[in-house]
Amino acid sequence: MPLAAADILTLTPQGLYCPLGDFHVDPMRPVPRALVTHGHSDHARAGHGSVLATDQTLAIMAVRYGEDFCRTRQVAPLHEPIRVGDVTVRFVPAGHVLGSAQIAIEAGGTRIVVSGDYKRQADPTCLPFEPVPCDVFITEATFGLPVFRHPDARGEVRKLLDSVRLFPERAHLVGAYSLGKAQRVMALLREEGFDAPIHLHGAMERLTAFYKEQGIPLGDTPRVVAAERGKMAGAVVLCPPSAMQDLWARKFPEPVACFASGWMRVRGRARQKGVELPLIVSDHSDWDDLQASILETGAGEVWVTHGQEDALVHWCGTVGIRAKPLHMLGYGDEGEAEASPEEAAAS
Ligand SMILES: [Zn+2]
Ligand SMILES: [Zn+2]
Known part of the structure; x- marks a missing residue:
């Protein structure tokens, strides 16, 4: 038995x-x-x-x-x-x-x-x-x-890039968990041909550096310099979800609040979090x-x-x-x- x-x-x-x-x-x-x-x-x-x-x-x-x-x-x-x-x-x-x-x-x-x-x-x-x-x-x-039926994540990242092209005068702030989700979004952006720097909130720096050490190509990912935020029109910025509601986020030029999460399938959740561009990436x-x-x-x-x-x-x-x-x-x-x-x- x-x-x-x-x-x-x-x-x-x-x-x-x-x-x-x-x-x-x-x-x-x-x-x-x-x-x-x-x-x-x-x-x-x-x-x-x-x-x-x-x-x-x-x-x-x-x-x-x-x-x-x-x-x-x-x-x-x-x-x-x-x-x-x-x-x-x-x-x-x-x-x-x-x-x-x-x-x-x-x-x-x-x-x-x-x-x-x-x-x-x-x-x-x-x-x-x-x-x-x-x-x-x-x-x-x-x-x-x-x-919950998650669409292809590549299509979601293309939506982000379309918005970046459409609103060059605004900064795109992408809320993403600092382990895994953030690096996946960066890698997908690179796969879609986005080769400009991807700017990081300080909380994402060390894990992103570890991913790069492990051979994941994420390109240039400088840390956001607080004093430069006002000049970051057209930039893509990744930050932890909690930073989206912070004062930190408001210093960017007309920030577009994006959030990469499987929960974005629920429109009410996106609205409740003040998300302008929900990205269903789970x-x-x-x-x-x-x-x-x-x-x-x-x-x-x-x-x-x-x-x-x-x-x-x-x-x-x-x-x-x-x-x-x-x-x-x-x-x-x-x-x-x-x-x-x-x-x-x-x-
Ligand atoms: Zn878990
Ligand atoms: Zn987990």
Whole structure:
């Protein structure tokens, strides 16, 4: 008899816990041993005893929290089986942000995949998602409703460039999360042939420098000089979403407020945030891609961590897959519920 999934992973107040390996996955509070899927602050927190993650995720955590973010760290090379206690784990690309990985946990003939956050759209800044055949697939459902169907991100970036051409006397301020989304927007702008400097809010500088060190070509990305803001007509400026409402943003010439987020599919959200040019660019799977991914894993059971859990659980039932919501609080779009570490440090 294969081992029951519930014997491999259980839910604790700190998050998902594997008793056989004595570790947590993406714990929300400090724990002795953590396996971390990616660098977003709702998954990667400082203060653990040891952290096992991809080299890029470990490096991103060090950039964000300082070199002493944990006591000991171990690199998980992609695709390589690693023994942890009585289980074997394997990190496989998740296509979400640089370094992001799903974690496959295997014991007694049963395999559970914790996907973390993932997307299926092409992204020039990270490795694509790879479906891992498994018995239980653990997924988020941030955009798990039929209304969420993300358009091609390249088309959204073309909208931005059209607006830049149409309003050369104005500065375009693009709100984007400082890890992943910002660099993806920059890379897409370059792919569309935009070769002028892309100006950065200070909170985005270090992670962008790290992406460049990792070989992602983002071109010239100077930091905005506060005193020069009034002269930046025609410029494209990337900043954290929280900076859009700041006094900082108002010093630019007739700024066009743009926001790159999957939430921009909801017009009311864009209006409420004062966004003039919504850009639907998401680092999460939309409704169709959640379903496609679940089916590709061949999992007989699905656990849904957070987001629109009920809708996705219901859909699983309609295709004969057992599913349950985990109602995990504490996960969510970084920057939506709380400021990123960079923004917190800057304020
Ligand atoms: Zn994430
Ligand atoms: Zn997340």
